[in-house]
Amino acid sequence: MNINFEYHDxxxxxxxxxxxxxxxxxxxxxxxxxxxxxxxFKTQNTSNPENGKMCxxxxxxxxxxxxxxxxxxxxxxAVAKVATELKSQLQKRKEKMKTH
Numbered sequence: 440m441n442i443n444f445e446y447h448d449x450x451x452x453x454x455x456x457x458x459x460x461x462x463x464x465x466x467x468x469x470x471x472x473x474x475x476x477x478x479x480f481k482t483q484n485t486s487n488p489e490n491g492k493m494c495x496x497x498x499x500x501x502x503x504x505x506x507x508x509x510x511x512x513x514x515x516x517a518v519a520k521v522a523t524e525l526k527s528q529l530q531k532r533k534e535k536m537k538t539h
Contacts, residue, residue: 440467440475447481455480455514462522463496470529472536474499480514494521498529505529 442463444456459478467473477497485491494517495508505528509520 440464440473442476442478445477445479447479449480449482449514452514455518458515459494459496459518462518466498466522466525466529470533472500472533473529474501483510492517494518496521496525498525500532502532505532
């Protein structure tokens with residue numbers, strides 16, 4: 440799977456890319472219909488410090504793309520939330536694919 444990383448107001452990080460790649464590879468092993476992924480990290484100017492770091496992922500799959508976004512205290516926490524959200528969306532998509 441090809442993964443494209445984008446950084447907005449954040450410096451590029453090999454550690455973040457490796458962590459996100461690990462999460463996406465686990466999803467790809469279970470859901471083999473994922474074509475590629477676009478991942479972005481950005482910081483938000485907000486008065487609430489618990490929502491300052493954002494992570495968003497768009498998975499390109501047959502049919503409509505799957506998108507998830509999360510904000511948290513750290514990028515690692517945001518990545519974990521996004522991975523959980525993507526997993527539930529992929530499970531729903533797989534169930535629909537089985538019924539047709």
